[in-house]
Amino acid sequence: MNRKPYIRKIPTTWWLQNGSYRAYMLREFSSPFIAIYTGVLLVGVIRLYQGPEAYDAWLTALQSPLSIGFSVIALALALCHSLSWLKLLPQVMPIQFGETKVPQAVLVGIHYAVFITVLIIAIVVIKP
Amino acid sequence: MPELTIDIEVLRYRPETDDEPSYQTYTVPYQDDWSVLDALNHIKDHMDGSISYRWSCHMAVCGSCGMMIDDVPHLSCKTFLRDYYPNKVKLDPLANFPIERDLVVNIEGFLEKLESVKPYLIHAPDDPLNETEYLETPAELIRFKQYTMCINCLLCYSACPEFALDPDFTGPAALTLAHRYNVDARDQGTAERTRIMNTEKGVWPCMFVGACSEVCPKQVDPAAAVQQIKVASVFDWYKSLLPFQDGE
Amino acid sequence: MEKRSNEGFIWSLFAAGGELTALITPTMIFITGIAIPLGLFQGAMSYERMLVFLTNPIGAIILFGVIMLSSCHAMHRFYKTLFDLGVRQGLGLWSVLSYGTAALATVIAFVVLLLLVVR
Numbered sequence: 001m002n003r004k005p006y007i008r009k010i011p012t013t014w015w016l017q018n019g020s021y022r023a024y025m026l027r028e029f030s031s032p033f034i035a036i037y038t039g040v041l042l043v044g045v046i047r048l049y050q051g052p053e054a055y056d057a058w059l060t061a062l063q064s065p066l067s068i069g070f071s072v073i074a075l076a077l078a079l080c081h082s083l084s085w086l087k088l089l090p091q092v093m094p095i096q097f098g099e100t101k102v103p104q105a106v107l108v109g110i111h112y113a114v115f116i117t118v119l120i121i122a123i124v125v126i127k128p
Numbered sequence: 129m130p131e132l133t134i135d136i137e138v139l140r141y142r143p144e145t146d147d148e149p150s151y152q153t154y155t156v157p158y159q160d161d162w163s164v165l166d167a168l169n170h171i172k173d174h175m176d177g178s179i180s181y182r183w184s185c186h187m188a189v190c191g192s193c194g195m196m197i198d199d200v201p202h203l204s205c206k207t208f209l210r211d212y213y214p215n216k217v218k219l220d221p222l223a224n225f226p227i228e229r230d231l232v233v234n235i236e237g238f239l240e241k242l243e244s245v246k247p248y249l250i251h252a253p254d255d256p257l258n259e260t261e262y263l264e265t266p267a268e269l270i271r272f273k274q275y276t277m278c279i280n281c282l283l284c285y286s287a288c289p290e291f292a293l294d295p296d297f298t299g300p301a302a303l304t305l306a307h308r309y310n311v312d313a314r315d316q317g318t319a320e321r322t323r324i325m326n327t328e329k330g331v332w333p334c335m336f337v338g339a340c341s342e343v344c345p346k347q348v349d350p351a352a353a354v355q356q357i358k359v360a361s362v363f364d365w366y367k368s369l370l371p372f373q374d375g376e
Numbered sequence: 377m378e379k380r381s382n383e384g385f386i387w388s389l390f391a392a393g394g395e396l397t398a399l400i401t402p403t404m405i406f407i408t409g410i411a412i413p414l415g416l417f418q419g420a421m422s423y424e425r426m427l428v429f430l431t432n433p434i435g436a437i438i439l440f441g442v443i444m445l446s447s448c449h450a451m452h453r454f455y456k457t458l459f460d461l462g463v464r465q466g467l468g469l470w471s472v473l474s475y476g477t478a479a480l481a482t483v484i485a486f487v488v489l490l491l492l493v494v495r
Contacts, residue, residue, distance in 0.1 A: 004143035005226035005234050010292045012462040017199070021289060024337045028457040034397055035450035035477070037405055042443055042485055044408075048430060049488050052423045059421065063413040071409025078402045085398035088336060091352035092359060092391075099267045119403045126407060126420045293460065323378045332383040335456055358387055365384030 027084045030077035037074050040067075086111040132158040134209055135216035136167050138179065141227045149227060151218075158213055164204040165193050167217070168231075181231035188345060191279030194286070195231050196220035201283035201343045223286040224295070238282060241298050245306035245324055250317025257314070268313040275308035275353055277346040284340035284350050290333045297333040298324070300340040300350035307353040310360070322364055331357045386452055386475075393449025396442065404442075427492075436489040443485040444478075451478040 015025040040062075047058040061067060090107035133155050141149035154171045162170075165183055172179055183193040186205045193204045198218050209217065225233035251257065284300035285291050291299045306325065310318045325331045334354045341351040412421050419425070429435040455474035463470065 002143075003228070005228055006141050006143070006149060007226045008223070010224075010289075014289055014292065015460065020337065020339050020342055024289075024335075024339075025457075025460070028335075028453055028460065031450040031453035031457060034401060034446055035454060037401070037409070038443055038446040038450065038481065041404075041408070041439075042481055042488075045430065045439065045443075045485065045488050045492070048423070048426055049492055055423045055426070059412070062409065068410060068413055071405055071413075075402055075405045075410065078397065078405055081394075082398040082402055085394055088338065088355075089395070091341075091349065092355035094352065094356075096267070096271065099270060101270060115399055118400050122400075122403045122407060123417075126417050128417065128419045128422075128425070289460070323380075326380045326384065327378055328381045328383070330381070332381055332387070335460070358384075358391075362384045362388045362391075365380070365382070365388070368380065 023080075023084070026077070026080050030074075030081040033070075033074040033077045034081070036070070037078075082115065086115065132213075134158040134167070134213050136164075136171065137216055137218045138168075138171075138231065139220045139227075140179070140230050141221075142178075143229060153216070158209060160208075160210040160213075162209045164195075164197055164202075164207045164209065164217060164219070167209060168204065168219075179231075180229045189279060191281035194222050194281040194283050196223055196286065199223075201286035203281060203283070203345050206345060222282055224288070224292045225282070225285070233282075235282060237295065238280075238285065238299070238302065241302040242280070242305065245298065245302050245321055246317055247302070247305035247309060249309060249312065249315050250320065251314070252316055255316065262314040264312075264314060271313075272308045272311045274348055275304050278304055278308075278348050278350075279346060281345065283343045283345060287339035287343040289337055289339070290335055294329070294333050296329045298330050300334075300354060303331060303334075303357055304348060304350040304353040307357050310357075318360075322361065325357050326361050326364060331361055334358070386448075389445065389448040390452040391449075393445035393447075393452075396445045397449055400442070401446065430489065430492050431495070433493050436493045440485050440489050444482040447478040447481040451475060 015021045044055070044058050047054040087108055089111060090102075090104040094104075095102040095107065134157075135153050135155050137151050137153045139149045140146070140152045154175055156167050156170050156175070159166070163186075165186060168179070168181055168183075172181075181193070181195070181204075183205065184190040185192075188203050188206045191203075194201060195204050196202075196219065197204065197207050198212065199220070201222060204219075219231060221227045221231045221233045225235060225237075228234045249262075278301055280301055282301065288297075288300055291297045303325070306321045309315045310321060331354060334351075336351060336355060338351045340354075341349045344350060407417070408421065411417055430439060451474040455471055458470055459467065
């Protein structure tokens with residue numbers, strides 16, 4: 001008898017199908033925002049090189065509602081990326097001492113501690 | 129008291145008459161200790177002998193009864209009607225594979241991939257260990273023990289969107305089994321397997337969606353194995369830049 | 377058939393950037409994009425302060441690392457997301473645009489930061 005395998009089509013909206021796909025896509029959508037934010041930083045460096053007036057204009061531009069709105073969205077998506085990355089890293093790099101595997105929760109906890117430390121150091125350093 | 133019933137909606141595909149699959153609903157007796165596989169066996173034995181599906185052990189070991197149950201990949205032997213009752217249960221063949229007939233899918237592609245990654249212990253013919261026992265310490269064992277639990281049920285392939293988008297992707301289970309031997313202290317085949325993993329369709333289509341590990345009925349965590357292969361593959365890439373390569 | 381992919385190299389930059397952005401990018405966006413523009417930490421990012429920070433080689437190297445790894449991470453993920461969303465035509469062009477943008481940002485950051493440090 002002839003075989004006639006049937007191949008089902010994958011809808012373009014497959015990533016809406018379930019919760020883990022949606023969470024995945026939300027994390028992936030952080031990339032254009034992180035890219036644009038990095039571009040904003042790069043412009044800041046160029047403006048700094050150009051002199052005080054150029055740099056102050058960059059600081060003023062950051063105060064526009066558009067810029068602040070962008071930053072709020074970018075912050076939310078960057079946090080999505082951080083949460084998923086910090087959660088997943090122990091799977092990528094498991095740590096084992098002798099016959100004991102370090103529990104993933106411990107590794108995730110250490111990771112969060114580093115995140116918080118960065119935040120605190122940044123605020124302490126930036127305070128004039 | 130009238131007998132309780134539950135509706136089972138099954139995707140039927142009979143290649144000799146059908147051009148595309150369609151759903152057929154069977155109303156079966158509801159028993160709260162019945163798995164979905166029990167309901168299918170009831171249909172096959174008492175209602176419609178033409179229905180096709182795979183099963184063997186009925187105890188989550190053989191890995192043959194995987195299917196989409198309400199669009200989520202599960203083993204039908206360890207998924208119970210009581211978790212769906214009184215709603216109907218929708219059954220589809222494992223997603224991302226060609227349908228051979230009804231709930232039976234074509235897994236030839238997977239078998240080829242599994243073979244390609246050489247999932248068995250490899251050692252050189254002149255290895256002095258060939259003359260003795262291959263001892264494995266407990267510390268060495270726990271590095272890969274979870275990966276040995278894989279039963280090739282292919283739920284992970286059905287959960288993986290990257291495999292759906294690119295059927296040539298080696299995929300979670302085959303990669304996990306390759307990794308299982310790569311981290312086995314008795315094995316010397318890492319270099320052979322790494323050549324397959326390093327290719328475009330080897331490990332790289334994976335985007336770490338993580339769905340494979342969520343659906344795994346044996347807690348194998350294929351996503352972890354695949355990411356660890358990526359890390360090893362990165363080291364291998366940088367190593368390939370070195371002027372003096374290991375002889376092969 | 378067994379051709380080595382260069383994804384290993386790209387992925388190493390992606391992963392390093394992913395780790396870096398996971399740990400510091402939310403903090404950076406909060407400070408530079410929200411706190412400073414809203415007037416918190418008055419004068420913290422003044423021209424004089426930032427000039428001192430970025431004319432110092434260590435400060436410049438840190439910011440160069442942030443820009444290089446963040447852009448490599450983000451543009452690799454962006455390109456892969458296009459594939460996920462079903463883009464198949466012109467993928468070659470998209471890859472040149474994506475990785476090209478990351479490379480361009482890296483080169484510009486390198487040149488400008490170098491000019492800042494040596495002047």
